[in-house]
Structure formats: structure tokens, C-alpha cells
Amino acid sequence: MSSSDSSSTAYKALPNVPGRDSDSDYDNDDPRSLSYQHGAGLNTNPTRPHFMGAALAGEAGSSRPSFDSGHQTYPSFGDNNSSVYALNPQDVHGTPESEFRDGSQYFGYRDDSFDASRDVPMHPVGSPQYLEEKRAVYAPPRRRSRVKMILFGVLGGVAALIIIVVLAVYFGVVKKNNDKTTTGDSVSNPTGTSSAGGGGSSGTLVVTGGGGSTVTTDNGTTFTYQNSFGGYWYWDPNDPFNNGARAQSWSPALNETFHWGVDKIRGVNIGGWLVTEPFSIPSLYEKYPQAVDEWTLSEAMANDTGSGGLSQLNEHYETFITEEDFAQIAGAGLNFVRIPLPYWAIETRGDEPYNAKVPWTYFLKAIRWARKYGLRINLDLHALPGSQNEWNHSGRMNDVNFLNGPMGIANAQRSLDYIRIIAEFISQDEYTDVVVMFGITNEPEESIFGLDNLQRYYLQAYNNVRLASGTGTGNGPMISYHDGFLPVNQWAGFMPGADRIALDDHPYICFAGQSAAPMSSYNNTPCVAWGSNMNTSMSAFGLTAAGEWSNAVTDCGKWLNGVGEGARYDGSYPGSTAVGTCDTWTDWPAWDDDMKSAIKQFALASMDALQNWFFWTWKIGNSTVTGKVESPAWSYQLGLQNGWMPTDPREAVGMCGNSAPWQPPLAPSATGGSGAGQIPASVSASLPWPPTTISNGGPGTALPTYTPTGTVPTLTAETFSSATGTAKINAGNGWANSQDTAGLMVAIATCSYLDPWVGPGVVPPSPLCSSSARKREAHTEPAPMPVITSPPLR
Template sequence: MSSPDSQYSLPSTPPLPENGALNGIQGGDDALPQPPSLANLTPLGTSPRDSFTPSADAPLVAETEKGYDMGLEENAPGQPEPRKSLFRRPGVVFLFAVAAVVAVVVLAVILPVYFTVIKHKNNNTSTGNPNGSNNPSPTSSPNSPNTLTTGGDGSTVTTDNGTQFTYHNPFGGFWVWDPKDPFNDNAQPNSWTPPLNTTWKWGVDQLYGVNIGGWFVLEPFITPALFQKYPDAIDEWTLSTLMAADTASGGINQLEQHYDTFVTEVDFAEIAGAGLNWVRLPIPYWAIDVWDGEPFLPRTSWTYILRAFQWARKYGLRVLIDLHTAPGSQNGYNHSGKRGVYNFLYGPMGYANSQRMVNYIRIFTEFFTQPEYANVIPMFGIINEALISNIGQQTLTSFYLESYEVIRSITGTGEGKGAFITLSDGIAGLSIWAGTLPNLDRVAIDTHPYFAFTGQPNTEPINIAAPDGQMGGTWPALACTSWMGQTTTSQTSFGVTISGEYSNAINDCGFYLHGPEPYTPANPDCAFWNDWEDWDQNTKAGILNFGLASMDATENPFFWTWKVGPMANGSIGAPLWSYQLGLQNGWVTPDPRKSQGKCAALGVTGKFDGTYLPWQTGGSGAGNIPASVSASYPWPPATISGGGVPSVLPQYTLTGSISTLPPPTFTATKVSIDGWYDSGDTLPAPTPMPGCPYPNAWGGATTIAVPIAGCTPAA
């Protein structure tokens, strides 16, 4: 197959300075990134799954060729008129004209195990993006040699590479896979969860979810061996830089081997067999592209993300896609791509970085809204853990409302039109969002309740009896009293509320949990907590009961994370964070339904009764946003923290090529989708303006001379 690099074109004008010379920048952060060095580390406050941060940036990494056709379509538009800025609401130029959305009615047919799979008639009529004709070959998917097209507990599954395993599912779930009908949505993970081709009912159907972290967005504690190989690597930015320099080991393409092997089809089968029904899948924006100066491996992960969708479909698992990274970093944590800097909606490049982010949200939305993927991806988290303490709630809410309008202009409004939209609580808790953004169509709030990052030692025993007579000490009741009340209140005052991350960690122990840098945990007994093979049965039972209480209290829970990879010595160094390891060794429940009523048994009541207002789930009133709300949260926002008024800050112009995400191809059949749902969405993408000396989009410069000559789009 052809090299993907021959089928992509990055912005013709680099978004970062080529020679480090910036007009009016104060200090030295305007230079191009320099090689990482531990001597340049500076501390940053403790954060979820994170601790210390570097001050040095990583150098530009040249792209290397891959042996797969994984190209995105870069279709040059015609001669568009330049816009003042990107993605405006009433009174300002909007992202694109709302197209007439064609409603596709999906017939939900619930069939028994070992049924005849209905075949779709697909034609190879892909038209590509409406703005151009440069259409690379779509990503290929090998024909599965399955002899069966469906099976339940005890059935034999044959994978794409010909290996076989036995499917274990004691809950009545069954898989479906027919190479001639690759978009069949009849699979069901268990008897109490509706099949994919049946509408999920919020407040009725019970969500039991797990994250698959560390797969497409790297974290040191989830894949420690990757980071141990490169001791100076502290995040994906520095790891990518160091890998690229290590050509003898395969360069940055070592990451593709990780994508291919860290999670397999067996994992998805085990997730369904564990009684779970949702997967939260963190993905990076560089699945679409990177800009000059960004060392991440571009586009390659998309092939494996598509494969994840197919595996989820096969086992009846619904996927919450979480866009885990943002240009410039939204929080400075290692799981944003780069530690120690935050330049999204913050600083001189805060607005320009947000322009890119809204465009990435648009591109993903166009793909996920296609009927072939709508059932598999019914929820889209548009940004992970945007740090509200730096960004500010007013500015972040403006971004949320702008992103919402961009998404709903593609999907339309009302139940069945596009995915639920998930917003981060900004690591600020749920209460500040009560009553905000009324009448938004199918928008959920995502909170991440953890005890591990309080800075406290948390030495209270878990291997003694709790008030209900089960092991767990004070921890199960503490989960219930800490989280159930705020979750229930949010379910009524905001709408659908999910706990996109929680874990079994009652303390801050775990190898590389705070990053590879030297760190002293608050808990003094991490040697015990990291050595899971020496835990006794009471300890395991206590952790299990804490997990059950956490599930019950958070109501729509997603455990972080499904699996933790081994350290260089082959052992798992963060056992409290691995659902799979706990399932295999007795400290995670084999049946999540046992969590129901756990808090009540501990004397904690007040769980949400499942009744939402109609507009909160796409019913009457959905999309009828009060004018006062739109006026309160304008776009561009009134100000950017650390930057100023957006009108005098650097910004991009709408003259760039539109990127589209290619669908998979299948050997046994042809598909007619092209990755772009709304053919009326033709607005060009943001791109740098010639003559504008942009500050480093990932740098730390906070003072610039404004306005910057040549950086304001023509009126």
C-alpha cells in the first residue's frame, strides 16, 4: 500500500515560528521546542494521574512513512472568502450553514442467539468530502475467516488473524460478526442491556462502563514499560521525540506496535463477558492531523480506533468517545499530550488553539453521525478535564456552547439525531454547573470522583467490616456519602450525569501514577498496595465492596481503566487501577448488578429515580436555548485568561483544507460511506495567515505586543 504521508498535506503556513523570532514576545518561550531534559523540570501541583511537569518543549519530529494506508482526505476547497474568526453564533459568522439532514430510520430487530443475520446491500459509491477530489484509499480491514456469524457463551470466535478463543458470557450476551454485513448492530452484551440496534433509554437502562485508557493517549502508569525504555520521557510529547530519535528501535513507529497489541479483540469480549455494556475510549486529536512543531504520531491511530469500533459493535458494546487532548494542552497533565503547559483557552494562543479544537470536534462529529456508526457511538465527550481554574467557567462555557451549536448544526436536534454530547466538569465538581445551559439537546456532564488525589495519606483500613457486615471499613460508606448526593442533584439540576472516571484507588499508590519523575506518595505503605500478589482475602473483599459502593454512588460509572500494562520486570505496578486484573484475582465484582442497593445497605439513600425533564434526553423543548443564555456565553468569548480580548490575539483564518476521516474497507463487501455525514458542511478549516508571526502554540509566553501585525483576518 502507498505511504500515508503522500496523501496528507499539513497547513502550508506553519502555525509555529520557523526561526523563533516573534513580534513583541517577552522572554524565551518563543523559540522552537528544545530537546527534553530532566534538568529543566519544574513542579506543578498534583492532579489526576499526574504530578510534575517539564518547562522545556520537545523538538519538531519529521514524519516517517508507515506501511499502511491510513490517510485522511485533505480536500482543497475553492476560493473561500476569509472570515473574521471561526465558528460564530447569531450576530457573528457561524461555522457553516445548517444542511437539511436526511433522517435514516433503523429497523430494530431483536433476534435470538444463532440467528440469520440480515444483509445490507452496500455499493461502492463513496463520494469523498464535498470540497475536493483528492481521495486516498480508505483504511482496509481484513476479511474475518469466521465460520459462525454469531454466538453466545461457549462459542468459538475466530479473529481477523485466524487465532481462536472461546467466548465466555454467563449473562446471555451474544456477539455478531458477518464479513458480508460489517455494520450489523444486532449484538447484545447481556440480557439486561438493549442490543445496539435498540435505543438506549437514559433513566431506564443501567450503564456499567469501563475506560480503555493508555491505548491511543499514552499515560506512564498505564504503559510503564514504554516510558521505562526512555527515562527522560514524561509524557507523549517527550516520548514521541525520544522514540523518533531512536531509529534503531523503529523510531516513532514503535507506537503503532503498541496500538496493534496493547488491546485486542479478546479484551472487548472479556468486557462484555464481565457484565459491562459501555466503553469510554480516549482518543487524541492527532488521529486527524498534527501541525508543525508537534511531535505526535499523526493519523496512524485512526486505523486502530476504527478496529475498536468494529470490536465494540461485534460484542454489543456502546462507545463513549472522549476527545482526550487539545492543541496547546487543556490542563498541563501528561494525559493531555504535554506536561506543564496549558495553552487551550489560556494565554496568547488560547483562542487560536480553541479554533483548531472546534474544527476537530466538527470532523469527528461528521464521522460519528453516519448511520453506520450512530448506534455504536451514542455519546461524544468533546474535551477531557479542561482545567476550569485556569480557563474560567465563563470562557469554558462559551466554548461548550459553541461546540454544541457546531455539533447540532450537523446532526439536527431531538432524540436519534447524533450523539449525546458530554462536557467535562472542569475538575471543579458538579455543583457549579447546576442550572447552566438549559434546554441544550442531549448534553451530559462528566465528573471524575477520586479519593486518590486528595493529598491525604488515606491509611484507614479496608480489610475490616463495614456497617453492612461486609469488608471495606469506612471506605464503601464514604464513597456513598461523598458521591451519591451530588450525582443525584446534578441528574435533576443539569441532566444526564456520568462519572467518566473512577477507580478502586483509595490512596495515591501506583507505579508512575504521578508520572516518571521522583515523587513521594502521601500514603506511607505503597509497597503493600503495589504488591497485589500478597493481598489477603479480606483486603480483596474490602476493595471489591468499595468498588460496588462506588458504582452505586456514581450511578453512570466508567472505571478507569480496563487494563494496566506490565512494568519492565513483567509485573503490574498499579493494581488498584486495573479492572481486568481485579476481575481475574477477586477484588472486582464479576457481576456489576451487585452494586445496585449497595449504598442503601450502608444507610445512604437518595439515589436518582431516573426521571429526566423531556429536553434533557432530546424530547420537548430540546434545542430551544433561551436568548439570555446565548448572550451570556458569546463566541469568541469575552476574554481569554492570560491573554486578553480575542480580537487582539493571534487567530487563524478560514482558508484551509478540510480533513475527513476515512471509513474502513472490507474484503468481503463494499461500503458506501465516506466519513462525512453532512454534505452541506463545506466551510474551510482554520489555517495560519501568511505574515502572522504566531507565538508557540504550546509555549509558555504570556506577554505579547497586541495587536500583532498581520494576525487579524480581513473583515
């Protein structure tokens, strides 16, 4: 894909490089190792990896870990280390996914080489069975005279011209947002020369285009839309909420129904953009060596007024991800984006140094770009007040102050408010077809605050989202719950009858025990480690998706474990023993075809095993020190440009062998059907809110809490005007349900409070409240500052 302004942004596209389309060591002081977790030893001064945390189990296949070596609560093992994927050469697929609907462009092509009507099993991967069938069905054409052929050609050209005109009218005028019936893959591939704000050579406003069309961006620059999958963009400034765009022929257009459990989620995260992380955006953190998370980065930037202060983050938002990225994502055969959003996109309080509210303005751009290219959004609330997991991607590392410690309830109350505010916005008719999934909390560390309190919080969050959606089932987003790093089978039966809930698992193998085995040895690992878990959970819980996964099989990568932490693989991580050099895994310009092919095989196997997934992440920024990406296994874009990611993710179907992926449909409640929303009263009664006891805090009645008397900060929408500028277009008022009238959770004037980030070791104020008590200032008990861990001596 070319761009006329690619040289004007700080984040330049990476150059295309030609390429092709054992045993682990365990350390008894290593909180990610099996021997450690089974009691072989406890590190008295452990250093946690602040990107992912420590592993639940030290073997390939464990989910993204969350064990803090300083705590004595040990999660159970089992499900995520299962190695049964029902690999059976006699098994066949059952009901095919909806993407295999016959289409006018693909003539019933099936990428799984399976004919459901005849129960024909899959051929070996790569076997062109569909060509064999096509040859058998279609007889050779009869000879026609030259005159007849010319006549037919002319008539065909006229017919094609008529079809193009009709389709342009249809998509530009007729097919509006209220068309909610799936029509399958029989779609056109319209072409155009420009988008909103620019007309074609005749001055006519062109509002849609397919592969090869020219797109005009907000700032007037243009690029060529590359999409070979029948996808088309749609943008009409006179109708900015038209949902006619389609990412690919096999993915429902935005104004069509996405059938959960039938249509496959093939997505990618937009990580490092609105929530920064050192490993995703090393250039931001390399400038400020004292920065280890976005809190300290924001403080360092704010103090650096000569460089623009905190507005440097605005420049990052503006250049790291652009409209062209969304176009490339659709052109890569992907149909979803998962976008991490921090709570400070809504507001900050006290001395919280974040770039308040600005991320929201860029999330609104993301909604517009996703709508334009037919992509659906999973909004992921990635960072919560007080930190839900103590790692740098939560905004501030070191301590968990969410559902833990003396401010545990108050921070959870505040988080629930932010969930409610976001839900009210995205449940509006203008946005509900684009932001279709809401991940309410990213990676809460269940091992710290316990499953019971996490489920109480999840139920309350569910109530907040469904209240925002208004009355009736099927309204508002699918609600996605992270599994808290527990085996997915422990969530079976949670909230029976709930209206459209999904389970979010983050399976990574790179943070388990490190191995010197070559990349080619991991070809089948995802199939064995993850496939059975997904099948089981889809039946026992409901929709289950991998919200994050990557191609990494080692923990090599600059600051992957946190600033100054090093890597286990090369022995630079505290307490680790070197297995080999990380250059093998990070020096991607030196990778040969065999290495690229092995990574691609791993990616395809992961996609097939997980079935519904979001790769982490779309883009990793270049290091200013080396001038290149230092964590290549985590960048989908880099893999596409250099040949180790598939250009068509449908290649993955059947990669795990002639296995039996989960068969639809989901339970009716999981899809908004009959019985949805009817949660038994006994379930609600067993999970009351707020919690009666908080880990590292004590009885809930002895802890500071907030009261709903504040003014709710409603999220604002973009401003749209018609092309003539004569009429302002209604973009919603930010609040879907006018009956939702409760105030914002705020401090009680006569009560005392600690700093929200104080840490779990502080005693609550006593007495909490009195008629004459003065509200304690937030700085009375300051939170400890996060620090860089000194690298170990080699």
C-alpha cells in the same frame, strides 16, 4: 477466556491468582491540602502531579483535582464534599431501571430484590428474596408417567432445534440496523463455532454466537467467548454495519434504544492505548528515561531508529488492546467503553512530533469490535492542541495554552474544528448506534481560564456537533461535558433545552490527604461522598455520569503522579510527609482475602453511589523492571483475574443500603424528546464566541486567531468487501451533513503567530497583522520543554 495466540503478543494476559469473588496528614506546602488552599502557605516552587493534578479539597470524596499551586484562582468547595446520601432504612426504590425487564432467560430475576408493583423494600444485601418469591409462585410439578416425560423431552428437543434455526435466520437476515425499538431482555443465546472469515464444519458462515462459542479474529486466531449473562456477538462480513449484537440480556442490543437515565451505564475506560500515560504503560516510558509525556516519548522513539522509530507506537496499539479485550469487557457484565482519543488522530502541525493519524485507524478497529460484542462507545477527546490542563495525559505537560495565554483562542479554534470533524464522522448512520456519546474535552482546567470562557467554548462545541448531526432532534451523539473540577451543582441549568447533553464528573479520593487507615475503613465512603451529588445533578442538570473513578484510596503506584514525582503516601513526593509504605497498596500478589474483599466492597459501593460510571481503566501494563502491574487499584482486568472486582457489576445495586437512587425519567430535552434543542436565544447571546478576554493573554482582539479558509481533513472509514470479494460495501464518506461547508481554521498569511505550545508568559506579536507582514514561523517563540522533576532526597 482462552486465546490461541496469547503467547504471541507483547502484552500477555496476567496469570490468574486464586482469590475471593482518620485523620489525614496535611502539609501547608502541599497544593492538595486543605490548609494550603485556605492560605496557610504557598510553595514558591511547587511540583504538580501530572497525571491528576492537585486536589480541590483535602478530604475524601473530592473530585479529580485541577488546582495549580502557581495560580491564585481558587475554586469553591461544597458539593463534592457533601456527605448526604439519604441513607434511610425505610426508603425504597421507585421506578426500576429497564434492565429489570422480564427476560426469557432470567424469568424476571431482579438484582435489587425489589418489587415495584408491591412497593416491597430491598432486603439486606445478599438476601435471596427473588428465590423466596419464585418458590411461592411456582407450585411443585405434578407427577408424570415415564412415557409422557420421554415424549415431552423429545418434543422439547425438536422445538428447541426449530427455535435455534429461526433465531439464526432472524439475527442473520431479518434484524437489521433500522430496528430501533427496545424489545427488552427476552433474547436468545445463540451459539456458533466461528465468526467472520471462517465457517463451521459444514463450511457455512457463522455470524453470531453466545457464551461458549468460538470466535475467529482478523488474523485467523480463535478464542472462546465467555459470557454468562446472555450476551452474544454478531459479525457478518457481508453486513458489517449490522447492530444485532447484545452485551448482556439486560443491556439493549445496539439496534435497540438505550434509554438515558433508565438503562444504566456500566462502563470501563480503555486508557493508555491511543493516548499513552507513564503510569498506564510504564514499559514504554521505562525504555526512554527522558520521556515524561507522549510528546517527549514520541521524540525519543523517533530518534531511536534502531528500535523502529515511531512505529514502536504502532506495535503498542496492536498488542496492548485487542479484540479479545472487548469480548472480555462484555463478558464482565459491562455495556460501555470510554475511549480516549488525541487530536493528533486527525492531524499534526508544525513540529508536533506525535504519531499523526495512526490512532484513528485503531479507533476504527475499536468501533468494529464494540459493534461485534454489543458495546457502546463514549469517544473521549483526551488531548487538545496546546494542552487543556498541563498534565501528561493531555499530550504535553507544563503549560495550558488552551483558552489561556497568547495562543489561547487559536488553540481553542483548532480544537473546535477537530470536534466538528469527529462529530461529522460519528453522526453518520453507519456509526451513530455504536459511538453514542462524545466527551468533547477531557478535564479542562477551569481554575486557569475561568467558567465563563469554558461555557462559551462548550456552547460553540455543542453547535458544531449538532450541525454535524443534521436537522432534527435526537440525531447524533449524546454530548458529554466535563465539569472542569467544579462542584457538579454549579452546572445546574447550564444550556437549558439543549438536545442531549451529559455532565462528566471524575470522583477520586486518592489525591486528597493521605491516610494510614486500612482499606476496610473505606467500605461506605463512596456512598457518603458521591451518592447525593449524583442524585441532585441528575435532577438539576440531566444525565450525570462518572467518566472516571478507580479503587485507589492512596496515591501509591509507579508514576501515578508523573515520572519522577513519587507518592505522598510514602513521602517520596516533594514536600510530603510519609504516612506508610506503598508496598501495602501495590504488592497485590501478597494481598490476602481480607484485603481483596475490602477492595471489592469499595468497588461495589462506588458503582452503586455513582449509578452511571466508567472505571479507569480496563488494563494497566506490566513494568519491565518488576514484571508486574505497579498500580493494581487502577486495573479492572487485574481485579477480575484476582478476585477484588465483581464478576457481575449488578451486585452493586443496593450496596449503599436501603437508599433512594435517582428516579427517572430525565427531562425531555436530556433524552431528545419534546423541546430538545430549543436553547433560549438569551443563553446564546450571553455566551458569544470567541471570548473577549483570555486569561494570561488579554483582550481577544490583540491575540492571534485563525480563519476558516483551510481544507478540512475528513476522517476515513475502514474498507469492507463482501465475503466473495465482488462488492465493496459503503462505509460512509466521513461527513454526515453536506450542508456543513465551512473551511478549516488556519493561519492568516499576513499575520504573525507564536508557537501553539509557547506558554502563557509570552507577549503577543505586535502588530498582529499587516498587508506586508510575513507569517511568523512557529519556532520564533519556542515552547519550553517539559522536564523530569528530580526525586527528593530521603
